[in-house]
Each structure stands twice: as structure tokens, then as C-alpha cells.
Amino acid sequence: MPEYQDILYETDERLAYITLNRPEKLNALSNNLRGELMDAMREAEADDSIGVIVLRSAGRAFSAGYDLTPARTAESHDFVSPRSGLPDTGTTHPGANQWARHVVMTNWIIWELAKPVVAQIQGHCLAGGTELATVCDFRICARDAKIGYPPVRAMTTMDMMWTPWHMPPTKAREFAYVGDSFSGEDMERLGWATYAVDPDELADFTEKFARRMSWVDNEMLMYSKRAVNRQYETMGIRDGLHSGTEIQALSSARKAAGEWGKKVREEGLKAALEWRDGPFRDFRGAYDSAPKDRAIAGTDKDAKNEGGGY
Numbered sequence: 001m002p003e004y005q006d007i008l009y010e011t012d013e014r015l016a017y018i019t020l021n022r023p024e025k026l027n028a029l030s031n032n033l034r035g036e037l038m039d040a041m042r043e044a045e046a047d048d049s050i051g052v053i054v055l056r057s058a059g060r061a062f063s064a065g066y067d068l069t070p071a072r073t074a075e076s077h078d079f080v081s082p083r084s085g086l087p088d089t090g091t092t093h094p095g096a097n098q099w100a101r102h103v104v105m106t107n108w109i110i111w112e113l114a115k116p117v118v119a120q121i122q123g124h125c126l127a128g129g130t131e132l133a134t135v136c137d138f139r140i141c142a143r144d145a146k147i148g149y150p151p152v153r154a155m156t157t158m159d160m161m162w163t164p165w166h167m168p169p170t171k172a173r174e175f176a177y178v179g180d181s182f183s184g185e186d187m188e189r190l191g192w193a194t195y196a197v198d199p200d201e202l203a204d205f206t207e208k209f210a211r212r213m214s215w216v217d218n219e220m221l222m223y224s225k226r227a228v229n230r231q232y233e234t235m236g237i238r239d240g241l242h243s244g245t246e247i248q249a250l251s252s253a254r255k256a257a258g259e260w261g262k263k264v265r266e267e268g269l270k271a272a273l274e275w276r277d278g279p280f281r282d283f284r285g286a287y288d289s290a291p292k293d294r295a296i297a298g299t300d301k302d303a304k305n306e307g308g309g310y
Contacts, residue, residue, distance in 0.1 A: 107135040122142045144199060
């Protein structure tokens, strides 16, 4: 069994539990964590005794999104490609503004797994955390979970434009344009969450849901998952998500994108997040120090366009 640093891997009869284990960082998705996660997914897929995979997180948040600190790119040659420093997708993703393309190609690993994956979601599930949860087959949320995509306020468009595939059009637009959070209860009503339950029932409910499904034999589950996936592919989900990565690259080159990078360089990540969220008065914008009435991004003439993404 591989030795992991940022995740935990456990099995219990027909279930495999993969736990994101950076609770002190709200399970921010570093390259190493994502590489370990995909390795563990393959480990569970290769184990004939496992029928269903449960993806969960330690601590108070499912995931705050991609790690925006230098820790994201810390080297680990065991679980990331030594050429790219990224989870291996078969390409090194050369050139600027290729992050979203890499994200989608990595997430297809879970899409193509032979076994269903159930995401257990508590607390914040933001940005890249929503992309990871969305590519799972099922999402069980705490009613009070907070699901959102705040980077669209100042950084780039969504890396994986999943909202039109899971939400009614007007709500898909609201989620993708404004970045506000929706509760787990909201997301069940909108169809993204399979179920929303009380926080103290989340673990037990998810286990029962996964165990019930695990009574189906592995090959039947594989073919059922493949049959559903191929319907979405016929409708164009692969082309749609990949075309979204090209728009994300364009959005990172817009005039206002440089202001985010300037804030990070000059004032630090926390201050930049407060600047991003200040007018919205949520996430980091809820802090007293956050600028509630800042100028619109792009009106700072001193900001150079050095990309607004990751």
C-alpha cells in the first residue's frame, strides 16, 4: 500500500474511504494531494473486494479549493509527474494558462473509474472543491454546507464549467457569474446534491447510502456508470467542459486580471482574498479589515496584466 502524506486510505468491507487530510488548510488542493487522491482512486479500483468509494475530508471543510500558496507546487515525485509537477494526465501541459485544461483532464480520471464515488461534503466546498465533488457520481451534503465559486469575482472563470450540466440555467449563471455560496439544502433542491442531511447525520447517512449500493456486483456498477456517462458524452459534456477551459485561459488574460496578482505580490494572499470578497461581505470579505467599497477590478492603472488565474 502506498504511503500518503495528504490523504488517508482505509477500507471497510465493500467500501473504500479516501479522506482529504489537510484540515489545517481547509483541505486546500495541492498538487501532491491531488496526485495522491488519484493514485488512491486507482488503488480502490484495482481492489476487487471494493464496490464503492467514499471521498470525504478531515476537519470542518470539504475543501476550500485549490491551494493558492507555494505549497501547491511542492515537489513529490511519487504522486506527481517529475516533468510537470502535476498529477499525471499523459501530457506536461506546456505553456501559459493551461491550469484549467489540466484540472479537467485530471478529473476525467474519476469520471472513467469503474466504481462509483460518493462525496461526503461538510463546511466549505469552494472553487476547485466544487469541481472535485461534481465529478463524483453522488454528493451527500450537510444542510449547512457552503458551496460556491468566489474566484469568478476577480480571478478567472470557472476551471470546469460544470454548472450548466447540474443546475437550472438561471442558477447556473448566478453560481458562475457572482460566486456566492449556496447551502447544501439549496444544492439538493437544485439537483446538484443527491441528498442534504443534518450535519450530525452526514457520516452515518453517507455510509448507509454507499453500503446499500455496494450490494450490486462490481461489473454491474461499472456498466451502469458507463451507460450513464456515455449519455452525457453523447450530449457533449466532454466538448463542453474542454471548451470552458479555453474561455478560462482567455479570462486570465483580460485587462483586470493583473490586479489580483498585484494584490497577492504586494499585500499577501489573505489581503488579496479580502479585497476579492470585500464588497460581497462573505468568505474573507466578512472580516472587518476587508475593503467593502473597493474600486472595480481593472481600474487600477498601475496593475500589470500578469494573469489572474492559478
